[in-house]
Amino acid sequence: xxxxxxxxxxxxxLILFSGLFxxxxxxxxIQFYDRGQRLFQASGLSSSERIAEIVRILNDAxxxxxxxxxxxxxxxxxxxxxxxxxxxxxxxPETNWPAEVFxxxxxxxxxxxxxxxxAVSDQPAISDNYNMHGGGHDMQHMKGTGMSLPDALVFYAQxxxxxxxxxxxxxxxxxxxxxxxxxxxxxxxxxxxxxxxVSLLAVRWVTKPLTxxxxxxxxxxxxxxxxxxxxxxxxxxxxxxxxxxxMQSRLRSFIEDRTRLLxxxxxxxxxxxxxxxxxxxxxxxxxxRDSFIKNLDEMQLIASETLDFLRADDSRESFQPxxxxxxxxxxxxxVAELGQQIELDDCVEKSCRARPMALKRCITNLVENAxxxxxxxxxxxxxxxxxxxxxxxxSGPGIPEENLETVFEPFYRxxxxxxxxxxxTGLGLSIARNIALSHGGDLRLVNKPDGGLQAILILNR
Numbered sequence: 278x279x280x281x282x283x284x285x286x287x288x289x290x291l292i293l294f295s296g297l298f299x300x301x302x303x304x305x306x307i308q309f310y311d312r313g314q315r316l317f318q319a320s321g322l323s324s325s326e327r328i329a330e331i332v333r334i335l336n337d338a339x340x341x342x343x344x345x346x347x348x349x350x351x352x353x354x355x356x357x358x359x360x361x362x363x364x365x366x367x368x369x370p371e372t373n374w375p376a377e378v379f380x381x382x383x384x385x386x387x388x389x390x391x392x393x394x395x396a397v398s399d400q401p402a403i404s405d406n407y408n409m410h411g412g413g414h415d416m417q418h419m420k421g422t423g424m425s426l427p428d429a430l431v432f433y434a435q436x437x438x439x440x441x442x443x444x445x446x447x448x449x450x451x452x453x454x455x456x457x458x459x460x461x462x463x464x465x466x467x468x469x470x471x472x473x474x475v476s477l478l479a480v481r482w483v484t485k486p487l488t489x490x491x492x493x494x495x496x497x498x499x500x501x502x503x504x505x506x507x508x509x510x511x512x513x514x515x516x517x518x519x520x521x522x523x524m525q526s527r528l529r530s531f532i533e534d535r536t537r538l539l540x541x542x543x544x545x546x547x548x549x550x551x552x553x554x555x556x557x558x559x560x561x562x563x564x565x566r567d568s569f570i571k572n573l574d575e576m577q578l579i580a581s582e583t584l585d586f587l588r589a590d591d592s593r594e595s596f597q598p599x600x601x602x603x604x605x606x607x608x609x610x611x612v613a614e615l616g617q618q619i620e621l622d623d624c625v626e627k628s629c630r631a632r633p634m635a636l637k638r639c640i641t642n643l644v645e646n647a648x649x650x651x652x653x654x655x656x657x658x659x660x661x662x663x664x665x666x667x668x669x670x671x672s673g674p675g676i677p678e679e680n681l682e683t684v685f686e687p688f689y690r691x692x693x694x695x696x697x698x699x700x701x702t703g704l705g706l707s708i709a710r711n712i713a714l715s716h717g718g719d720l721r722l723v724n725k726p727d728g729g730l731q732a733i734l735i736l737n738r
Contacts, residue, residue, distance in 0.1 A: 286484045293476045301469045324432045324448040325379065327355060329386035331446070336391075336438045343442075356447040360435065379432055387436065396433040486514040490521060496717070501529050543580040550577050594632040601629050601665065605656055608641055617648050622657035629665050629738050631716055636736075639712035639720075640667065642705040643732045647671035651729065664718070665736045672729040681722045685710050709734075 282288050331350055335343050343359070351357045380395040387393065434446040489506065496503050505525065506518040550573055557569035602624035612619055629636075640656075647654045650673030657668045676684060683689055690703040706720075709732075713720040718736040725731055 284484075285487060286480055289480045289484065290477055293480065294473060297469060297472055297476070301465060305465055324355070324434075324446075325383040325386050328383060328434055328436070328446050328448070331355075331357060332387060332391060332436050332438070332444065335444060354449045356449075358445050360443045360445050379434075383434060383436075390439070392437040394435040398431050398433065483511075486510050486518070490517060493521065497525060497528075501525065501532060546580045547577065550580070594634055596630050596632055598628040599631050599633055599636065601658060601667070602626060604633075604637060605640070605658070605667075608637065608644060609656075611641070612644060612648070618652075618654075619644055619648070620653075620655045622655065625658045625660050625665065627660055627665060627738065629736055631736065632712075635712045635715070639709045639734065640669070642709045643669040643720075643734065646705050647673070647730070647732070650674060660738075663738055665738050667734040667736070669732040669734070670725065670729060675724045675728060675730045676722060678724065681724070684722065685720075 282291055334350075335346060338346055347357055347359065376395050376397045379397055380393065383393060383395060432446075432448040434448075436444050436446070438444060493503070493506055503525075505522040508515050508518045508522070510518075554570065554573050557566055557573060560566040560569065605621055605624060609619055609621055644654060644656065647669050648671075651671035653672040655670045657670070659666050659668075684703075685706050686703075687707045688703045706722075710720040713734055713736070716736055718734065720732065720734050723731045723733060
């Protein structure tokens with residue numbers, strides 16, 4: 278089913294189009310058939326009425342008057358002539374449904390006093406192959422020859438007058454009467470286009486709330502405090518919007534409660550840590566004193582970085598345009614004050630909407646993480662697909678491929694070269710990714726083919 282459209286709008290539109298196309302196709306076929314039948318019946322009725330009138334006039338006229346009347350009445354499309362006798366049985370036209378209907382109509386007009394023979398053909402006029410005035414009876418051309426495009430619809434009739442004289446009639450109905458369907462086709466085309474346009478607008482109107490719901494769900498991961506959805510529209514849409522808003526409210530409450538709890542714990546830990554440090558300084562045993570102070574420093578670092586991790590989720594800082602090049606220069610100067618160096622490649626002179634302090638903390642964490650494992654750290658920027666990409670590269674040992682995602686988990690530390698001996702608690706990359714996600718972007722790590730690691734920060738401009 279890979280040929281079906283992926284979107285709900287596309288599938289509903291396809292269903293409506295297919296249904297309407299089949300309905301209109303069937304309706305068109307029925308209308309053309311019914312139109313042909315009605316035109317035939319109207320033509321046959323008109324022909325039978327005129328033939329009946331002429332028969333009555335000729336039947337009441339004398340022989341001398343009949344010839345004069347024939348010359349007057351023999352006007353296209355109805356041709357009238359006298360014949361010596363009726364059609365021979367061996368040359369009579371085939372009987373078909375149209376001929377039977379025509380015979381019944383003509384018989385009703387004439388009554389039972391006048392014997393008659395009739396035929397209806399889609400072949401060229403009888404006068405093309407039949408000499409009406411010469412009395413010939415070559416009717417073989419009236420038998421079906423399989424013509425796909427008939428020139429006309431011809432009604433043939435022979436009526437026997439009261440004195441035994443046979444009168445032949447040939448009424449030729451132009452094929453244009455039946456084939457000119459441009460107006461009907463135009464009406465049907467206009468109808469189907471109008472219905473399709475209205476249907477597409479209706480489908481778009483129905484599916485628009487789902488599109489808005491999808492967009493809101495995508496934004497939820499980056500900003501839990503985004504405005505609630507409008508609870509309007511159909512009842513099902515209102516229920517979905519209410520459920521989404523309720524979920525967002527519960528998530529916001531959960532995150533706020535978790536943040537307040539962890540912030541309080543991390544903050545309150547500082548006081549007992551400080552008291553324990555003072556008591557540790559009073560120990561006489563140098564080795565124990567150094568061990569206690571080292572453990573206390575590690576606890577204080579964990580508490581401090583935990584607060585930084587929680588602040589990364591703080592969205593109270595407003596978004597504003599930021600000069601990324603100036604921000605990177607400021608980070609370079611901060612690193613230089615600590616006696617370390619980073620290289621900045623040519624910077625893309627483009628502004629970016631972000632929370633200034635949060636973005637600076639994100640890039641600083643990436644730079645500090647790279648400086649822990651290598652002295653050669655390079656920061657570059659590029660613009661791609663309406664996104665600003667900041668890459669922090671180092672020449673360190675890199676990270677095993679299976680751990681490239683795991684290192685983003687809070688408090689996760691790799692064994693070996695990337696461990697606590699080099700400093701840190703395993704929150705730096707978690708903080709950086711949280712900030713990237715809160716900006717609607719992403720952060721990923723990639724090992725360089727020639728050794729080292731690349732931290733690629735993607736920001737939507």
